Amino acid sequence: MNASDRNDDRNLAGLRIFITGGTSGLGLALVRGWHAHGARVAFVARTPDRVAQVMRELPGVAGIVGDISRKDDVYPIALQALGALGGIDVLVNSASSLGPVPLALLGDTECEDVERALAANLLGPFRLTKALLGALSASAADGRGGVVLNVSSDAASTPYPGWGAYGASKAALAHMSAIWNLELEGEGVRILSIDPGDMDTPLHALAVPDADPSTLRQPEDAARDVTHAIVAALRRNARDRHHEREALAR
C-alpha cells in the first residue's frame, strides 16, 4: 500500500457508494475495497445466490437483486439503493454485457445480442444515473460527493474485430459520459468514464477463453485506479463547493 492508497482510505470512510455488477470482476473488487475502507456500500447483481454470498462475506454491505439492463428493474433498484444508504454519493456502473458469446464478427452477430449489449452497457447506466441524479445532485450540493464512474474499455476507442457489439456500446457510454459531465457542471455532479484495462475476470474469460491470466491485471489493481479517479473527482467537488461558499459569504 502506498501513500496515496492510505490517503484514499481516509477519504472513503462514511461515503455512500452504489456499485452495479457487484458480485463479479471489477464490481466485486470495488465492493470489497470500499467496504474495507469504511464506506457504506450497496451493490446490485442478477443472481440471488451470488448476492447472498457477497452479503455473507461482507457484513453490513447491502445486496440488491436486479438486472440493470431491464427497464422495469431500474427504479426498484434505485429505490432499494437509496433506502439502504439513505442517499448516494458515488455510483459505479460496472455491470457489463459482451453481447454475443463467443464473440462474433458484426455480420454474424444477432440483432438481439447488440440490443443486449446496448441495454446493459448504455441504457442501464443511463436509466440508473437518471433515476439517481436527484440524489447525486443533492450529495454534490452538500459537498459530500456526486460522482458517477462508468466502466469503459479500450474497445471503446480501438476497433477490435469481433468486439463490435461490446465496443460500440462502450464507445457510446464513454461519449454519453463526456456530454453528461459537461451538462452537469452547474450541479457539481461529475460523470467519469474509465478504461480499467484487460482484467482477469469472468467477463474477459468469456471473451477470450484461452488468454494467459498472467498477462491480465488483477481486478483489485484496477479497482485501486478506479478508486483514485473517484477520490480525485470528490476532492475537486469539495474544493469547488468550498470556493462557492467563500464567494457567497463575500
Added chain:
Amino acid sequence: MIAAASPIQRPREAKLLVIDAHGTLLHAPRRCLPNLLRSGDLVVANDAATLPASLAGIHVESGAPIEVRLAQRRSLASDDVSEFGAIVFGEGDYRTPTERRPLPPPLAGGDMLRLGPLRATVQRTLGHPRLVALRFEGSSLAIWRGIALHGRPIQYAYVPTPLALWDVWTRIAAVPTAFEPPSAGFVLDWHLIGELRARRIAFATLTHAAGISSTGDAALDALLPFDEPYHISRRTADAIARTRGRGGRVIAAGTTVVRALEAAAGDHGVARAGAGVARQRIDARTRLRVVDALLTGTHEPGTSHHALLGAFATGESLQSADHELEDHGYRTHEFGDSMLIERGSGTRARRTSPLTHDACTSNMRIVA
C-alpha cells in the same frame, strides 16, 4: 376544473396563473416561470422521492383482500421503516374512486396483514376504522425490497393508466420519503434549474415526507395533512438567510415546502437547519414568516391545499383566481396546471404591468 388524466409531468402547453402581492391576476405559459422570478430570489423545492406506498394484500384473520396505503412515518431515517401509519381500504384498487371504496374488514391490534412478500402486524387503530399503526417484519433492507418490488405509487381514479415510479419521481427526487409526489416539483427539470442559475435566481432543496392528499372519507380527510417529518440542510438555511439579507423572495415550490419552512421558522424570516416534524395547519389565519411566494398546482376549494392558499392571498383574490382557472380550462391534480401566488402586501393598489418585458411576456395576459 378538468382533471389532468395523463401522467405527463411537463406538458408543453401547461399554464400558470399568477396572483401577485397586489391581487393582480396574470395568465402565463408555465415554461415562462423563470421570467416571473427576479434575480436574487430563491426557489426552494422538496427533493423527496415518492414511495410506491400502495400495497395490495390480504387481511389474514378474515382472508379479505385489502389495499394498504402507507401514509405516515415518524422520521426520514432510511433505516426507520418498520413502523408506518397507514390507511386501509377494502377490496378494489385505484380504479374505483376512493369515496366509493368499501371499508376494510374490522381491524384490531395484533391482526396480521400479508402484503405480497411483506408481512405486517396491526399495532392499533388510530381512531378511525381505516387508519392503523402497522409494523413490518424483517430487516430494513428486506422491507425496502418488499416495498420496491410489490408497492405501486398511490393513485386516483382520474388517471386511468397504472402509474410507474418514473411517473411520480421528480427530476430532483433524492430521498424516498414521500407517500404521494411533491408534485409542484414536476415543473422543474435540469434545463429550468440551469436557467434559474443563469438568471442569478438561487435554487435549494429540503426533504419533506409529503403525505396523502385525499382518502375519500370526510372524517379522515379532516385530519389531513398528517404530521410530516422534514429535514432542512445547513446549506438551504444559509441560502434563505442570504436571500433575506439581499431583499430577495423565498419561493416555495409546493405546499410541503411551505409546511417545512414555516415549521422551522426562526427569527427574522429565516429557517432553522435540521430535522423536525411539521404539525401545523396553514390557512388564512397563519402569518407566514419565511415564505414569500408559492408555486403550486391548482386546487379545488374545500381541500386542505386550497385552505393553505389563504395564507398567501385574500379570499377575494382566491375567488377571482378560482373563476379564472375554471373559465380558462386549467387542469387540476398533480399532473395539472400551476399557480404562482405571492404573499399579499395588504395594499389594494393594482399594477398594470408587474413584469419586465421580454420574449415570454408577449404570451402573458393580465386579467383586467
